[in-house]
Amino acid sequence: MTEVAEEAAKLRTVAIAFVANLLVAIAKSVAAALTGSASMLAESAHSWADAGNEIFLLIAERRSVKPADVSHPLGFGREAYVWSLFAAVGLFTAGAVVSVQHGITELIDPEPARDFGIAYVVLAIAAVLEGISFAQSIVQARRGAARFGRTTIEYALNSSNPTLRAVLAEDAAALTGLAIAFAGILLHQLTGSSAWDAMGSLAIGLLLGVVAVILINRNRRFLVGQTPDVRIRAAAGRALAEHPEINRVTYLHLEFVGPAQLFVVAAVDLEGDHREGEIALQLRTLERAIEKNTMIQKAILTLSVSDEPSITF
Structure with a gap:
């Protein structure tokens, strides 16, 4: 794959992730309002955070390929890590913190959920859209891994490409979050206890927090001067x-x-x-x-x- 084609593939991956997260965020927000589910609200916060983060990643891709000039003799490549760091911080604050805060609120002052069928339908649609985005990022990760003779997971974690790592991590977290939300809502429906729904929100928040911290740390390493393996x-x-x-x-x-x-x-x-x-x-x-x-x-x-x-x- 040529350098131009690879750059186009990265932009396409981020664009697909943005569209998928935007559609999913709207659907989850409507479902959260209709059902009153804490897990669904946490998932809507997650998707809105992801959609906003894709904008940062698109900026990262655009600005990092600017040619070197007199004031920047080594080019603008580190812009990718700066904007990807912003995206990771956004995931932590808008996704993890909101989800944990709402989960704690629901445990203290529970609100019964309703219309569980709507939640299940939205989760299923979200799984399809998130799955498409995840499949696209996996394809690109496999191409990069093959180029450098690495496994896909190793390449995704250690690659110098922060946008691909962010999209892949966010999509993986999104699919995991959907499974957690489904379990929390189902247990709420079966037991009648909203505590399960609230714990689902807490679990989603903790998941997003872990992913955000990993992404923040990886970008920090490249910003301060990461050497190759x-x-x-x-x-x-x-x-x-x-x-x-x-x-x-x-x-x-x-x-x-x-x-x-x-x-x-x-x-x-x-x-x-x-x-x-x-x-x-x-x-x-x-x-x-x-x-x-x-x-x-x-x-x-x-x-x-x-x-x-x-x-x-």
Whole structure:
């Protein structure tokens, strides 16, 4: 898949998630008003939070691909982590906090639910729409995992692509939340106790809180300077060491500056014994050659000191 096609696929995934969450949020809100179910209200808050978050993720995708300029020589890739962080915080505040708060309120001052059939129908429709969005994000995650030789779950958790991780996590949480809401409403109907419905709201809130904290932590790591895993580092090191003009590598720093975008700093020992001007030109030529790789945003090479040990990759 080309870079343009991959970017289009990411935008399509986020757009599908936004439409699905918006439709589901409206349906759940109507159902919550008609049934008085605490679990359904928690689910409506969840879906509204998800729909709002997709807007942040769309902004993240748009702003992160802006080309580098004089004031931002490493590009705008980290914008993706900033806006994805906003989305994760939104999930926590608008989803988790509201759901937990309402669950506690319902336990203290229970309100009997009614018209359970409406709730079941809305949950079923929501499951279909959320399932479509989840399937789309899974397809994209599998493509990315295949590209880097990883499992789908490993790629989703550790990928430098924050929007895909957010959509996948939110969709998984949405489907799990639907199951929790169904169980809470069903137990309320069977036992006549609204406590089950309230506990469903609490469980949904805790679920969203855990997902939000995980997403916040992942974005925080990339914002403060996340290095790639040992496999990517080893592959980059071998590519450098195997270059015909490079004798050995004594220092290598790799850092994500955006989704699938790396900043490379390396100290190398060049073949031959050239004059200073020739070496400077040779290093610059090597840097430009390295930057032709679509994953390299910027490369900076410097000369190794003779007593520095070589790195083995």
